[in-house]
Amino acid sequence: MLRGGLRRTRRCGGLWRSLHPVGAGGSAAPRCLRALSAAFSSNGGGERSGGAPPAGASNVKPLDGVKILDLTRVLAGPFATMNLGDLGAEVIKVERPGAGDDTRAWGPPFIGAESVYFLSVNRNKKSIAINMKDSKGAKLIRELAAVSDVFVENYIPGKLAEIGLGYEDIKKIAPHIVYCSITGYGQTGPMVQRGGYDSIAAAVSGLMHITGHEDGEPVRAGVAMTDLATGLYTYGAIMAGLLQRYKTGKGLHIDCNLLSSQAFKTKDGYVVVGAGNDQQFVTVCKILDLPEVSKDSRYKTNTLRVKNRKELIDILSTRFSEKATIEWLQLFEGSGVPYGPINNIQQVFLDPQVLHNELVMEMNHPTAGRIAVPGPGVRYSDFAMSHPKPPPLVGQHTVEILKGILGYEDDAIEELLRTGAVAQHEVR
DSSP states (O other), X not given: OHHHHHHHHHHHOHHXXXXXXXXXXXXXXXXXXXXXXXXXXXXXXXXXXXXXXXXXXXXXXXXXXXXXXXXXXXXXXXXXXXXXXXXXXXXXXXXXXXXXXXXXXXXXXXXXXXXXXXXXXXXXXXXXXXXXXXXXXXXHHHHHXXXXXXXEEOOOTTTTGGGTOSHHHHXXXXXXXXXXXXXSSOSSSTTTTSOOOHHHHHHHTTTTTTSSOTTSOOOOOSSOHHHHHHHHHXXXXXXHHHHHHHHHSSOEEEXXXXXXXXXXXXSSSEEEEOOOSHHHHHHHHHHTTOHHHHHOGGGSSHHHHXXXXXXXXXXXXXXXXXXXXXXXHHHHTTSXXXXXXXXXXXXXXXXXXXXXXXOEEEEEETTTEEEEEXXXXXXESSOOOOOOOXXXXXXXXXXXXXXXXXXXXXXXXXXXHHHTSSOOOOOX
16 A cells, blocks of 8 residues: 555655656756746736735645655654644654654653653654664655655764665655754764754753853753754754755755753763663663662653652762763763763863864954854755855945945935935944
């Protein structure tokens, strides 16, 4: 049944093929762009109209016909794809058979057997359970990718490539694909193989250092702000990727990361560790040399650990206080468990991964001199961000805009300046 459905879908081809039918000459004709052009010029001789929409237009959503293949779990990815689904995209959520998305077990609270956490970020989706480690399962993912417009994943870099589902693999069978990767730290750099959770990113990025009382302990925000912010970055980046594809006729790779759990006090600072599932909790106990804790019936599942949180935190806190931060970081390296130190702002901008990701952008400001500001948290495979221009002074570009965009003559601009209708800031 599934295979037959895929054959039919492949013939109709999803949004990409329906919007870009191949003509006799082999070129793609983007009907959507022609339709947009026609819509803008339908009021006589090309004048834009603010009149009534055509019949049925009220039922049209911006992403109707767009197919999203969603391999993400937890929050940032599911939040992004949920927003895309709200705009009409068909979101196909790929989950592990049986367990599914990690957050299906995150609670309490639950509504019946369903996790409120999972329910809150997974509306407007269809779920398909596929074992991607099975060669037949990986083949199904490739078949789905071939008829999708967007491929979203949040695995540690290199993991999907090992089973033939990396960007270069998917690009071969779906050159039109907008392939978006969400990671903790990016595709390359010294921290690339670390898992990333919101709490870890909040610590490493300095957010926890500046939250809470001035002389108090670091405080994590009540909601997963770095996850949500990354989800919004991803959502916007995918929209930009689709527009880029309409311009160039080909797909691209988008890299979004959380940098661009509970905090534990060590001998000389703080470290954050995020055990997102039962196996990771066992690993944490092994690193802490607390095997008896992982076997304790009170802490066997996430639900039980939440129920007995106070006693568990006391046990773990005592153990973490026995070593310095750098010692714990070395022990957790390569474990597969998300972790990181709580950096102050100075440490953030000296962090090797922050520097590697070019998250610090320097530029010359006309009055402030050489300045450094946080850079964008998204990277695209087919184009680089333009060289940054410094924030403008008030009225710095008045004349340039009047002349270059509105076509005003010099004498008209002089009159506007003389009467005070506009002002031009003279940069010295």
